[in-house]
Amino acid sequence: MFIAVSAVLLVAIALGLVRAFRGPTLYDRVMAANMIGTLTVLMVAVLGFMAERPEFLDIALVYVLISFVSTIAVLRVYASRVSMQGSDRK
Amino acid sequence: MLLSNLPALQVVIPLVSAPVCLLLRNPRHAWACALIISWLVLAMALLLLQQVYTLGTISYAIGAWATPWGIEYRIDMAGALMILIIATVGAVTMPYAWRNIQHELHRKHTGVYYTCYLLCLTGLLGIVVTGDAFNLFVFLEISSLSSYVLISLGPSRRALTAAYQYLVMGTIGATFILIGIGLLYMMTGTLNMQDISQRLPEVADTRTIRVAFAFVTVGVSIKLALFPLHIWLPNAYTYAPSVVSAFMAATATKVGVYVLLRFFFTLFGLQFSFNAMHVGEILMLLAVAAILIASLVAIFQDNVKRMLAYSSVAQIGYIILGISLATTAGVSAGMLHLFNHAMIKGALFMAMGCIFLRLGSVEIHNMHGLARQMPWTMAAFVAGGLSLIGVPLTAGFISKWYLVNAALTDGYWPLAVLILVSSLLALIYIWRVVEAAYFHLPGADMHKVREAPASMLIPTWLLIGVNLYVGLDAGLITNIAQQGAASLLGQALQ
């Protein structure tokens, strides 16, 4: 059962990767990365149960936090650049 | 109690002082801290050398864990000699650094400079004393990372690109070494060098070990700037602050050579490295190419620092040539040259720093008539240059003499000719500077140039003094080099 779930997760990650490759905008890629982050969290949790080592959940928790912060950071760093360019144009 | 922990303290004391230096906001205090530590390190190095001289190889188990499980520090004669070289150059360049750094670095960087210098010193010492393959990688990275920073602090913007280029190549080299260590670990199950060398014969005939050997060799060759992989070196030495050039030229590549020796002789063993893998022939070929090509290129440089950098590549060729013979005579000649070249290049780069301080340039066409204004600096340069060429009564002559002897013993007489020819090339490039400084009429602004300050001249002359001393009485250092070579090769033959 866990196998089936992790297989589905892998397929979903692959689909997310396709979106990350195709873009077309940066935001699509960030979105794909964010989704892959979520899927990875679930994957780690499921793997933890599969290996019967639920200590793995700590890792999943860290992933949630890190992928959130890095998504936000990407957007903020990029947004500051966009607003900079905007002010340049004026 | 402290004495028995000397091997650990040798590395840990500069390590601890680096963060302390960062905390000292006043650059003068940071400098004083670094100065004291450098001389302390030299004192410890001498004590350690004396211990090894009397007691033989020292083994120190960090954390008191038995060897294959914990990390071992292992110092034999070759290691002690290396430590002495590093510590000497470090101690001599430190008093020199103050004026040089004030002049060449932006004010806000001076504090960080001393921190990074101490870290670099830590890394280099750590590489030499460790008996653990992975620990070597870690300290290699400490020294590399700090030297990237040190180089990037140079006065022109090209220092940044030079540092970047070095970073990329250095990281490739380090990663290659890491791959090699990984493969070795995979086949032997241990990281301790002694332990690996004992377990290696069982698996020596596998393709994995051969590949591991190749990767380690290529990786270390990048670090020590062996001929076709030297491209990072000229830029790095040219654009780094002068004191950094002096320190690095005298230590960093030398430690690279030492790592190569460790891997070839201690870890893989003479038998495997030279008989099974035929690394001797390849090294000899590359060394010959390095000596000839780099010397030729050096002749056409206008920037003297760049010229000295190419000359370094050529001199590394000599050292490698000695090693490639794989005889006690050859290796000890290589190690002797390693010591001598460290002293020579250190002194020459320091002389360039003096000139840069007063002249603002190290290009030959700006040096016309300089000898009249800066007689002591130019005299130091000439003395160092003579040693570089290998004129009798200088250190350079001694090591070349041993090198020629070693080559002749093995019947490689063309090598002897090669050494002679390349000495002529060295004569040409040194002469270009001498000609400009002594025999050309001074330029219009030359009368404003003054002699370098004593704080920079004295350290320069100290290294020149070592050169001349070795040239007159080479007994002690030759003895140490021979013992070092014997301990390297002897271990391999066991």
Add this chain to the structure above:
Amino acid sequence: MSRLKHAINLGLFLFAIWVLLSGHYTPLLLVLGVLSTLLVVFLAARADLIDREIYPILLKASVLFYWFWLGREIIKSNINVARLILDPAMPISPNVFTVRAFQKTELGRVTYANSITLVPGTVAMDVEEDVITVHALTMAAAKDLKRGDMNRRVCHVEGVFPCS
């Protein structure tokens, strides 16, 4: 004075989390837990984050009830969106509109905006003062949101009456 109370509340909440996470109840780890909690509360105070109670609100009955309601909404709209995704014709009609948030506090508005985003089919694109720009996948989803059911319920939770 109330800042201190908030700080104590935060500390208790964090310590509870620590105990739940830890799973090792040796004296050493509990002491470390207390120290960690104190450090975090200190930093949060330094960062000027203890201006109101956030965590205790999350455990109020009305909030739990709201979560329950929101969960049902989420499931419903999830099934809707899933159908849209799988439909070969993909009958979507994306549209953008604005809604006014009735909530008075920042926290309330954010709860509302995040609830909008949580429910698939609508995404809060922008929050400026009390105007929320929403992107909806279908007209139906937009209509659903415009009815203002969720808006009122968030107000309820916030405890701000009456909603204008």
Add this chain to the structure above:
Amino acid sequence: MEHLIDIVLLGLLMITGFAIVRMKSLLAVAMLTSIYSLLSASLFVVLDAVDVALTEAAIGAGISTILMLATVALTRDEEKAPRHTPLLPLAVVTVTGAALIYGTLDMPHYGDPAAPVHQHAASAYLHDTPGEIGVPNVVTSVLASYRGYDTLGEVTVIFTAGAGVLALLGYRTRRRNIQGPGIRKLVVLRVIAKLFFPLILLFALYVLFHGDYGPGGGFQAGVIFATGFILYALAFGLGNAQRVIHHPLLRIMAAVGVLIYAAVGIEGILLGGKFLEYGVLADDPVTGQHLGIMLIELGVGITVAAVMLIIYYGFVSRQD
């Protein structure tokens, strides 16, 4: 069955790698690098390396990606085509790869319990750790005690990076607390950051002190701690974050962490043992080990957190 996941993940990694080579937009490449890290982190979980997975995720998907994006934001986004033909690099890569594949032919098989790697030192670590160190997580015991000296080197490496970034990028204190015109609109982010900031810090400390029992330790804790502050800086502006932890304080923290570590080692010498011998720190060797490991993990955590923030501040304060 784990094999299957392993194979698929490696395949995905390979595809991502190729995409990174081909992609011209550097922002896209940075995002793909982050995905690459996440995928390799999951692979580490499959391969039982939980501590490594934790670190790789925190480093690769977190701070490295942020740094890469900050750099790309300062440079031009599009990558120019190389001027030289890629034939020589291609040849070099092919030769290197071929050599490595040649080397794999005599390797022990993947997962083979009889491989030499598992016999010598490793089995001793697994066997002796409960008795000698008394810590369930063998990775922690090897990291902090058996090979504690490597970890001292590791902290020094990170300290070097901090000093280097300090030298290269320096720091500028922001007077303006709020950056960009859009900060007013960040209300959602601000509220969520307010909610999460204490939780992330607490979680970092939890990871720090539970490294003995589960995945984690000083390094991971330091990174997570810094991440919490990065989130704060993102939501409330760099100026505010610098107000909470001053730059001089960061400098001190970076140095103090290394000093704590080294001091534990030197204390071992002063108490008559070897450098980094924790056994002599207390009457009972196992207690001494515990104490030593805890202290050095603390040192690691402090330095890493400080250096991460120094690096982040350094990069972001260049954005003007």
Add this chain to the structure above:
Amino acid sequence: MMQPLLDVLSWICLLGGAIFLLIGAIGVLRFPDFYTRLHAVSVCDTLGAGLVLVGLIFQGGLSLVTVKLLLIFYFMIFTGPTAVHALAQAALQSKLKPLVDDHEPR
């Protein structure tokens, strides 16, 4: 007695979650523009992830594991929409025009 029931419940949840995750991923691929794709991400973030976690909670029983899973769930519920919102906001700020259906008036 309870165990088989819990198992069945957990399998149902896991399977359902997996299906929603897959659908969400397909949506991310199929939807025509960035803003519509965000809705598909929402599907993954909410019901997909939620059901999988609930399924795991049933497996874990009443223990610390459950607490950690709940904590993950809690984190996800807050971070997911915030990230999606931040994405939409950033895209809007950079003048990325949403695809709007013009058949029906606003």
Add this chain to the structure above:
Amino acid sequence: MTELLGHYNYWIVIILMMTGFYIVIARPNLVKKVIGLFIFQTSVFILFISMAKIEGGTAPIIEEGLSVYSNPLPHVLILTAIVVSLATTALGLALVVRIQEAYGTSNEDDIHVQDEED
């Protein structure tokens, strides 16, 4: 077949390493080079971790009732190596930022052109 499965991991890892290596040596953009180094190093980490895996083993955190653990030593080494790679990445990127400020470009070829003009 066993040969293939037994080495599959290593071969893919080698391809990954070479991908990163290729980026470093073939691409002129300085940021991309650093990214290449990052990929190169990360792939080496996978090589190490692969060799630590034991068939049927589990994470090396000792627990009652489990007997087969994967090898902890490579994990420790790679933890250190990850830190090193982060330090390298940070320094490399900091250098790129400074080069960009000094040269106005982060393309190696353009920098060469500017250097030759000096």
